Amino acid sequence: MNLNEIIVTFLTQSTRQVFSTMLGVDIQCGEAAVKAGMPEANEGVVSFIGLAGSWAGTGSVSCSPALACRICSQMLMCEAPAVNEEVLDTVAELTNMIIGSVKTELEQHLGPLGLSIPTVVYGRNFKTKSAGSADWIVMHFQWDDETLLVKLCLEPKEQAAHVMFHTSSTDSCTLDV
Amino acid sequence: MESNVLVVDDSAAIRKILQRVLRQTGMAIHTIHEAGDGQEAIGVLGAQKVDLVLSDINMPKMDGLQLLASIKSSPQWRNIPVVMITTEGGESKVSEAVKLGAAGYVRKPFTADQIKEKLAGILEPAMPL
Numbered sequence: 001m002n003l004n005e006i007i008v009t010f011l012t013q014s015t016r017q018v019f020s021t022m023l024g025v026d027i028q029c030g031e032a033a034v035k036a037g038m039p040e041a042n043e044g045v046v047s048f049i050g051l052a053g054s055w056a057g058t059g060s061v062s063c064s065p066a067l068a069c070r071i072c073s074q075m076l077m078c079e080a081p082a083v084n085e086e087v088l089d090t091v092a093e094l095t096n097m098i099i100g101s102v103k104t105e106l107e108q109h110l111g112p113l114g115l116s117i118p119t120v121v122y123g124r125n126f127k128t129k130s131a132g133s134a135d136w137i138v139m140h141f142q143w144d145d146e147t148l149l150v151k152l153c154l155e156p157k158e159q160a161a162h163v164m165f166h167t168s169s170t171d172s173c174t175l176d177v
Numbered sequence: 178m179e180s181n182v183l184v185v186d187d188s189a190a191i192r193k194i195l196q197r198v199l200r201q202t203g204m205a206i207h208t209i210h211e212a213g214d215g216q217e218a219i220g221v222l223g224a225q226k227v228d229l230v231l232s233d234i235n236m237p238k239m240d241g242l243q244l245l246a247s248i249k250s251s252p253q254w255r256n257i258p259v260v261m262i263t264t265e266g267g268e269s270k271v272s273e274a275v276k277l278g279a280a281g282y283v284r285k286p287f288t289a290d291q292i293k294e295k296l297a298g299i300l301e302p303a304m305p306l
Binding site: 017018021022072075076077078085086089090092093096097100101103104107112113115117 | 187188189190191193194197235236237263264265266267269285286287288
Protein backbone atom coordinates (compact mmCIF):
# COMPACT_ATOMS: atom_id res chain seq x y z
CA MET A 1 0.00 0.00 0.00
CA ASN A 2 1.24 3.52 -0.71
CA LEU A 3 0.85 6.37 1.78
CA ASN A 4 -2.39 7.65 0.24
CA GLU A 5 -3.96 4.18 0.52
CA ILE A 6 -2.79 3.91 4.12
CA ILE A 7 -4.31 7.32 4.92
CA VAL A 8 -7.62 6.36 3.26
CA THR A 9 -7.71 3.18 5.37
CA PHE A 10 -6.99 5.05 8.61
CA LEU A 11 -9.46 7.87 7.82
CA THR A 12 -12.17 5.30 7.12
CA GLN A 13 -11.48 3.27 10.28
CA SER A 14 -11.17 6.32 12.48
CA THR A 15 -14.30 8.12 11.23
CA ARG A 16 -16.43 5.00 11.49
CA GLN A 17 -15.08 4.20 14.96
CA VAL A 18 -15.67 7.73 16.30
CA PHE A 19 -19.24 7.77 14.98
CA SER A 20 -19.91 4.27 16.28
CA THR A 21 -18.42 4.87 19.75
CA MET A 22 -19.44 8.48 20.46
CA LEU A 23 -22.73 8.72 18.53
CA GLY A 24 -23.87 5.10 18.23
CA VAL A 25 -24.18 5.63 14.47
CA ASP A 26 -23.01 3.33 11.67
CA ILE A 27 -21.84 5.95 9.17
CA GLN A 28 -21.51 4.80 5.57
CA CYS A 29 -18.25 5.29 3.70
CA GLY A 30 -18.56 6.70 0.19
CA GLU A 31 -15.98 7.68 -2.41
CA ALA A 32 -12.38 8.65 -1.73
CA ALA A 33 -10.57 11.09 -4.02
CA VAL A 34 -7.27 12.90 -4.25
CA LYS A 35 -7.61 16.62 -5.04
CA ALA A 36 -5.02 19.30 -5.64
CA GLY A 37 -5.76 22.21 -3.31
CA MET A 38 -9.21 23.19 -2.10
CA PRO A 39 -10.34 25.73 -4.70
CA GLU A 40 -14.08 25.33 -4.23
CA ALA A 41 -16.05 27.74 -2.10
CA ASN A 42 -17.04 26.32 1.27
CA GLU A 43 -20.35 26.55 2.99
CA GLY A 44 -21.45 25.26 6.35
CA VAL A 45 -19.26 24.10 9.22
CA VAL A 46 -15.58 23.39 8.54
CA SER A 47 -13.09 22.31 11.18
CA PHE A 48 -9.30 22.19 10.82
CA ILE A 49 -6.53 20.66 12.86
CA GLY A 50 -2.79 20.85 12.19
CA LEU A 51 -0.27 17.99 12.20
CA ALA A 52 3.43 18.63 12.69
CA GLY A 53 6.61 16.58 12.92
CA SER A 54 8.87 15.08 10.28
CA TRP A 55 5.70 15.23 8.19
CA ALA A 56 3.30 18.16 8.39
CA GLY A 57 -0.20 18.89 7.18
CA THR A 58 -3.82 19.59 7.99
CA GLY A 59 -6.88 17.50 8.72
CA SER A 60 -10.37 18.79 8.11
CA VAL A 61 -13.98 17.78 8.75
CA SER A 62 -16.82 19.64 7.04
CA CYS A 63 -20.59 19.28 6.84
CA SER A 64 -23.83 21.22 6.44
CA PRO A 65 -25.22 23.22 9.38
CA ALA A 66 -28.06 20.69 9.64
CA LEU A 67 -25.65 17.76 9.95
CA ALA A 68 -23.50 19.66 12.46
CA CYS A 69 -26.62 20.16 14.62
CA ARG A 70 -27.57 16.50 14.26
CA ILE A 71 -24.07 15.35 15.27
CA CYS A 72 -24.18 17.64 18.33
CA SER A 73 -27.65 16.48 19.29
CA GLN A 74 -26.71 12.80 18.99
CA MET A 75 -23.33 13.11 20.72
CA LEU A 76 -24.44 15.28 23.64
CA MET A 77 -27.99 13.92 23.84
CA CYS A 78 -29.49 17.39 23.77
CA GLU A 79 -31.49 19.63 21.45
CA ALA A 80 -29.41 21.55 18.90
CA PRO A 81 -31.88 23.50 16.73
CA ALA A 82 -29.28 25.88 15.26
CA VAL A 83 -25.52 26.21 14.95
CA ASN A 84 -24.22 27.67 18.21
CA GLU A 85 -21.04 27.47 20.25
CA GLU A 86 -21.92 23.98 21.53
CA VAL A 87 -22.42 22.70 17.97
CA LEU A 88 -19.11 24.22 16.79
CA ASP A 89 -17.34 22.78 19.84
CA THR A 90 -18.76 19.33 19.08
CA VAL A 91 -17.59 19.42 15.45
CA ALA A 92 -14.16 20.57 16.63
CA GLU A 93 -13.94 17.68 19.10
CA LEU A 94 -15.13 15.24 16.43
CA THR A 95 -12.27 16.48 14.23
CA ASN A 96 -9.84 16.14 17.12
CA MET A 97 -10.86 12.52 17.68
CA ILE A 98 -10.93 11.49 13.99
CA ILE A 99 -7.66 13.12 12.97
CA GLY A 100 -6.06 12.37 16.37
CA SER A 101 -6.70 8.65 15.88
CA VAL A 102 -5.32 8.82 12.33
CA LYS A 103 -2.27 10.65 13.67
CA THR A 104 -1.62 7.89 16.22
CA GLU A 105 -1.83 5.22 13.50
CA LEU A 106 0.34 7.22 11.07
CA GLU A 107 3.06 7.62 13.71
CA GLN A 108 3.94 3.95 13.16
CA HIS A 109 4.87 4.84 9.58
CA LEU A 110 5.98 8.49 9.78
CA GLY A 111 7.44 8.90 13.27
CA PRO A 112 6.16 11.17 16.07
CA LEU A 113 3.60 13.80 15.04
CA GLY A 114 2.13 16.69 17.01
CA LEU A 115 -1.52 17.71 16.92
CA SER A 116 -2.74 21.31 17.17
CA ILE A 117 -5.86 22.62 18.87
CA PRO A 118 -8.73 22.52 16.32
CA THR A 119 -10.23 25.61 14.69
CA VAL A 120 -13.80 25.59 13.42
CA VAL A 121 -15.39 27.97 10.91
CA TYR A 122 -19.09 28.45 10.20
CA GLY A 123 -20.33 30.57 7.34
CA ARG A 124 -21.13 30.85 3.65
CA ASN A 125 -19.07 31.42 0.55
CA PHE A 126 -15.62 31.31 2.06
CA LYS A 127 -12.44 29.78 0.71
CA THR A 128 -9.62 28.12 2.57
CA LYS A 129 -6.03 27.74 1.49
CA SER A 130 -3.13 25.78 2.88
CA ALA A 131 0.30 27.07 1.93
CA GLY A 132 1.62 23.53 1.45
CA SER A 133 1.71 21.83 -1.93
CA ALA A 134 0.40 18.42 -0.94
CA ASP A 135 -2.75 16.96 -2.48
CA TRP A 136 -5.80 16.52 -0.28
CA ILE A 137 -7.27 13.09 0.30
CA VAL A 138 -11.03 13.66 0.46
CA MET A 139 -13.34 11.04 1.95
CA HIS A 140 -17.12 11.16 1.68
CA PHE A 141 -19.26 9.65 4.44
CA GLN A 142 -23.05 9.41 4.44
CA TRP A 143 -25.37 9.62 7.43
CA ASP A 144 -28.76 9.03 5.82
CA ASP A 145 -29.00 11.76 3.17
CA GLU A 146 -26.34 14.05 4.68
CA THR A 147 -22.68 14.06 3.65
CA LEU A 148 -19.67 14.50 5.92
CA LEU A 149 -16.32 15.26 4.28
CA VAL A 150 -13.11 14.22 6.01
CA LYS A 151 -9.91 15.53 4.40
CA LEU A 152 -6.21 15.24 5.05
CA CYS A 153 -3.12 16.62 3.37
CA LEU A 154 0.33 15.59 4.50
CA GLU A 155 3.84 16.00 3.14
CA PRO A 156 7.44 15.71 4.33
CA LYS A 157 8.33 18.70 6.46
CA GLU A 158 10.90 20.23 4.14
CA GLN A 159 8.19 20.58 1.50
CA ALA A 160 5.53 21.87 3.85
CA ALA A 161 4.82 25.43 4.84
CA HIS A 162 1.45 24.76 6.35
CA VAL A 163 0.33 28.10 7.61
CA MET A 164 -3.43 27.75 7.37
CA PHE A 165 -5.36 30.87 6.60
CA HIS A 166 -8.91 31.61 5.59
CA THR A 167 -9.77 33.96 2.77
CA SER A 168 -12.73 35.71 1.24
CA SER A 169 -15.07 35.08 4.12
CA THR A 170 -18.59 36.42 4.13
CA ASP A 171 -21.09 35.78 6.90
CA SER A 172 -18.65 33.53 8.70
CA CYS A 173 -17.38 33.14 12.21
CA THR A 174 -14.36 31.32 13.56
CA LEU A 175 -13.97 29.61 16.90
CA ASP A 176 -10.56 28.52 18.12
CA VAL A 177 -11.15 25.68 20.53
CA MET B 178 -17.76 7.72 50.84
CA GLU B 179 -18.74 9.94 47.91
CA SER B 180 -15.94 11.44 45.83
CA ASN B 181 -15.48 14.75 44.08
CA VAL B 182 -14.21 14.51 40.51
CA LEU B 183 -12.52 17.20 38.41
CA VAL B 184 -12.96 16.89 34.63
CA VAL B 185 -10.39 18.89 32.61
CA ASP B 186 -10.89 19.27 28.85
CA ASP B 187 -10.89 22.30 26.54
CA SER B 188 -13.93 20.83 24.79
CA ALA B 189 -17.20 21.67 26.54
CA ALA B 190 -18.74 18.80 24.56
CA ILE B 191 -16.37 16.25 26.10
CA ARG B 192 -16.91 17.72 29.59
CA LYS B 193 -20.66 17.33 29.12
CA ILE B 194 -20.30 13.73 27.90
CA LEU B 195 -18.00 12.85 30.81
CA GLN B 196 -20.46 14.40 33.29
CA ARG B 197 -23.17 12.09 31.91
CA VAL B 198 -20.92 9.03 31.75
CA LEU B 199 -19.63 9.54 35.30
CA ARG B 200 -23.19 9.77 36.63
CA GLN B 201 -23.97 6.48 34.85
CA THR B 202 -20.99 4.53 36.23
CA GLY B 203 -22.68 3.62 39.48
CA MET B 204 -19.73 5.07 41.40
CA ALA B 205 -20.22 7.12 44.57
CA ILE B 206 -19.75 10.61 43.13
CA HIS B 207 -20.79 13.74 45.00
CA THR B 208 -19.70 16.66 42.81
CA ILE B 209 -18.19 16.88 39.34
CA HIS B 210 -16.13 20.04 38.86
CA GLU B 211 -15.01 21.23 35.41
CA ALA B 212 -12.01 23.11 34.03
CA GLY B 213 -11.17 24.09 30.44
CA ASP B 214 -7.37 23.80 30.75
CA GLY B 215 -4.61 23.00 33.22
CA GLN B 216 -4.44 26.51 34.68
CA GLU B 217 -8.16 26.49 35.44
CA ALA B 218 -7.78 23.04 36.96
CA ILE B 219 -5.07 24.29 39.32
CA GLY B 220 -7.53 26.98 40.44
CA VAL B 221 -10.24 24.40 41.13
CA LEU B 222 -7.79 22.16 43.02
CA GLY B 223 -6.84 25.10 45.21
CA ALA B 224 -10.45 25.91 46.03
CA GLN B 225 -12.18 22.52 46.21
CA LYS B 226 -11.58 19.08 47.67
CA VAL B 227 -10.92 16.82 44.69
CA ASP B 228 -10.54 13.03 44.89
CA LEU B 229 -9.96 12.24 41.22
CA VAL B 230 -8.86 14.18 38.13
CA LEU B 231 -9.82 13.14 34.59
CA SER B 232 -7.75 15.20 32.17
CA ASP B 233 -7.26 15.67 28.45
CA ILE B 234 -3.64 16.12 27.29
CA ASN B 235 -3.85 18.46 24.28
CA MET B 236 -5.13 21.75 25.77
CA PRO B 237 -4.20 25.44 25.47
CA LYS B 238 -2.39 27.42 28.22
CA MET B 239 -1.37 24.42 30.35
CA ASP B 240 -1.65 20.95 28.82
CA GLY B 241 -2.60 17.75 30.62
CA LEU B 242 0.97 16.51 31.10
CA GLN B 243 1.99 19.83 32.67
CA LEU B 244 -1.06 19.63 34.93
CA LEU B 245 -0.18 16.04 35.87
CA ALA B 246 3.39 17.11 36.70
CA SER B 247 2.09 20.00 38.85
CA ILE B 248 -0.27 17.72 40.76
CA LYS B 249 2.36 15.04 41.38
CA SER B 250 4.96 17.56 42.53
CA SER B 251 2.59 19.15 45.07
CA PRO B 252 2.69 17.68 48.59
CA GLN B 253 -0.97 18.69 48.94
CA TRP B 254 -2.24 17.01 45.74
CA ARG B 255 0.25 14.27 44.92
CA ASN B 256 -2.06 11.49 46.18
CA ILE B 257 -4.94 12.53 43.93
CA PRO B 258 -5.25 9.92 41.13
CA VAL B 259 -5.10 11.43 37.63
CA VAL B 260 -6.55 9.55 34.65
CA MET B 261 -5.67 10.87 31.21
CA ILE B 262 -8.46 10.85 28.60
CA THR B 263 -7.12 11.91 25.22
CA THR B 264 -6.70 11.37 21.50
CA GLU B 265 -2.93 11.41 22.07
CA GLY B 266 -2.58 7.64 21.88
CA GLY B 267 1.07 7.52 20.85
CA GLU B 268 3.50 5.45 22.92
CA SER B 269 5.60 8.50 23.83
CA LYS B 270 2.65 10.34 25.39
CA VAL B 271 1.46 7.22 27.22
CA SER B 272 4.88 6.48 28.67
CA GLU B 273 5.38 10.15 29.61
CA ALA B 274 2.03 10.18 31.43
CA VAL B 275 2.86 6.91 33.23
CA LYS B 276 6.32 8.23 34.16
CA LEU B 277 4.74 11.37 35.61
CA GLY B 278 2.44 9.24 37.76
CA ALA B 279 -0.86 8.94 35.85
CA ALA B 280 -3.21 6.38 37.41
CA GLY B 281 -4.57 5.36 34.02
CA TYR B 282 -5.13 6.21 30.43
CA VAL B 283 -8.29 6.17 28.26
CA ARG B 284 -8.11 6.88 24.55
CA LYS B 285 -10.75 8.96 22.76
CA PRO B 286 -13.18 7.92 21.39
CA PHE B 287 -14.25 6.15 24.57
CA THR B 288 -17.22 4.12 25.72
CA ALA B 289 -18.95 4.46 29.09
CA ASP B 290 -17.74 0.94 29.92
CA GLN B 291 -14.10 1.91 29.31
CA ILE B 292 -14.43 4.84 31.71
CA LYS B 293 -16.20 2.67 34.29
CA GLU B 294 -13.56 -0.04 34.02
CA LYS B 295 -10.74 2.48 34.46
CA LEU B 296 -12.35 4.05 37.54
CA ALA B 297 -13.35 0.75 39.17
CA GLY B 298 -10.24 0.51 41.32
CA ILE B 299 -10.16 4.23 42.11
CA LEU B 300 -13.69 5.25 43.13
CA GLU B 301 -15.99 3.41 45.46
CA PRO B 302 -19.26 2.02 44.11
CA ALA B 303 -22.41 3.86 45.21
CA MET B 304 -24.30 2.31 48.13
CA PRO B 305 -27.50 0.55 46.98
CA LEU B 306 -30.68 2.47 47.90
